[in-house]
Amino acid sequence: MSTLGEMTADSVEDMTTEPIMTCRDVQRALPAYLHRELPPSQRGQVARHLAGCVRCDAHYQAQREIARRLEATVPLIGRGTEAGRFELMWRGIAAQIAARRRQISMTSLMTSGAALMVVLLLALAWAPTASQAWVPTQPTAFHGDGRSTPVAVAYSSEDTSSATLTPPLQSNYAPAVGATDEP
Amino acid sequence: MMTNATGTSQTPQDGGTDSAALIAHALGGDQTAYGALYDRYAPSLYRLCYSLLLNREDAEDVTQESFVYAFRNLRRFDAGKSAFKTWMFTIAISRCRNQYRRFMPQLLDISDLLGLAIAAPRSEQPEAAAARSDAKATVEAALRRLQPRLREAVVLRYGHGLTYREIAEVMNCPQKTAESRVRLAHDALRGLLLPVGESLLEELLAT
Structure with missing residues (x-):
């Protein structure tokens, strides 16, 4: 085992930037590695691991062999x-x-x-119903005994806007002398 | 068979631009564009369905159903999200899964249960007897013994050359899951396929 002082700059950089791949990680990455779908950085890591790990390399060889057979045979199915x-x-x-x-x-x-x-x-x-013209009926006063008498309604058809309500005259209403509406 | 609506030569690949033009023509009401789309994708879609269901009649039914669904819902296809081929594959896989659920007992061969030699597919009994030693029949029988999800992953990867990202998209799973399914399928198939003679494999690879 080399000490930190003996390592090259590259190896130190590898240690700081690349997470260590365990055998389990490498074996999980084998399908993507096999089909060249791993990012270059991970591909390099797997390659280095396989070069130094007999067990993982055996897994890789087995996967590669079966992949080779499947590539040759599966496309034939259904043809x-x-x-x-x-x-x-x-x-x-x-x-x-x-x-x-x-x-x-x-x-x-x-x-x-x-x-x-x-x-x-x-x-x-x-x-x-639409063909019959609508005719307004005259309102009638209610007497309670069944009788009804027409009520005269006076309005000006010419100027309805000027109609104002005026209170009835009250006999007891007399403004105080000098009183104004001013507060 | 069918005329090409765009008048271009058809290629077996998933020509994205040509497919987009065909889809646009079809959506515009050009009936021949539907035929052209069918001509382009039917062989690979049928092959996918057959590889998963391992039965000709079922594969034909699912291929038909998938095209009918796709053509009725062509407006829903979003070229920005996926290729037309993977969209069609997604539709077909979903229907194949319904088929497994309906006919699961038929996918299990009695010889598997009894531990006998690998049997030929039930739809191809006459020729399978003659082709029992053939690598194609062996792979077909081996695929029959795989779990459906592993079979799907293997067929999409090796039968159709989809990337793991595309497999994940079609199978509606994370990419890592698609990768691990292929790895598990490798392990399961190793024992079933390695007995196939090396000379036969070399012959297949040479063709």
Whole structure:
């Protein structure tokens, strides 16, 4: 074991910047290492670890071997399907898409029809009452004995804005002499 | 088979730009664009479904369902989030998972339970008898014995060359989980695949 004084600047830098990878870390990183998907810094760490660890290197060799076999064989699975099968599948897809379109257009047609019917019914229900002119009825006074007499309502149709409420005259109302509204 | 809406030559790769143009044409109402999208992605999608379900009829059904769903929901596809291929794979994987749940007993081979020799897939009995020693049949049978999640990871990695980030996206899991699934699948498959002869493997690698 070398002392700190004997280490090169590079090795000291490695120790300070790179976290130490355990065998477990390295074995977990093997798939990404195998497929060259590790970042360069980690790739270097794994490579250095494998160079010095027989057990991890054995794991790596085994994984590499099985990966090589899978790369050669897995792409073959499901190949060789006749073109006719794809044509049949396409017909099925096209038929389902077309059926869906028909369904959607039928639904929208029915919805539009129903909405139109509702509008027509409302229009028919409103039409007879709308044809009768609205005539205001004269208000009547209530007497409590079943009789009612018309009440005369006087208003100016020409200038309603000028109408003001005036309190009735009260016999006992007399402002004090000299009193003003000023506070 | 189908005409290409854009008039460009079709490549088996996931040509992002061409796919974007096809999607735009399809959304614009061009019916031939749907056919062109199907032509481009159907082989790989079917291969994915077959590799996961290991049954031709089920794979065809799921492929069809996936395309119908994708075409009906094409407006939802966001090119900024994922490639069209991985979006299609996500749709297909979800349907394959429903299929495992429905037909789990059929995915277990009786020979597995009895510890007998690896059997051929039930949909390919005639040719499987002749191809029992073939590496392809052996891998297929080995995949059948894997847990579904491990099988998905292996098929996406080796069958379709997806990166671990893409696998995580399709499988809806963290990237580290995708990596560990591939590692676990390696360990599980080692005992099943190493007996395949080296000369046969060399032959496969040469083709």
